[in-house]
Amino acid sequence: MYSRFEGQATCDLLNQLYEPLRAYINYFQPVMVLIEKERNGAKVKKKYDKAKTPYQRVLESPDVSEEVKSRLREEYLALNPAALLREIDVRQRVLWRLAKEGTSE
Numbered sequence: 484m485y486s487r488f489e490g491q492a493t494c495d496l497l498n499q500l501y502e503p504l505r506a507y508i509n510y511f512q513p514v515m516v517l518i519e520k521e522r523n524g525a526k527v528k529k530k531y532d533k534a535k536t537p538y539q540r541v542l543e544s545p546d547v548s549e550e551v552k553s554r555l556r557e558e559y560l561a562l563n564p565a566a567l568l569r570e571i572d573v574r575q576r577v578l579w580r581l582a583k584e585g586t587s588e
Contacts, residue, residue, distance in 0.1 A: 500574040
């Protein structure tokens with residue numbers, strides 16, 4: 484079964500979902516970044532950096548000002564990953580319900 488997201492109400496709900504999702508992914512979801520890829524014939528050997536969150540990578544970057552890093556640290560301290568996940572789940576359930584009903588504006 485396929486569901487379809489249509490209408491302004493759904494767009495608004497998606498935008499509301501992106502707020503906690505952005506915070507959760509950027510501050511608490513580690514990512515392994517590809518740092519090297521070596522091809523030997525048909526075989527490709529990939530080397531990845533240690534898994535880190537985008538937040539950790541920004542703090543380690545010499546290109547980002549200390550003012551920005553300070554603001555990010557403050558934002559990080561105010562976040563609760565469990566609360567973010569609960570909020571994401573609630574907003575996803577509302578979206579799925581709206582898609583199943585086929586409601587659009």
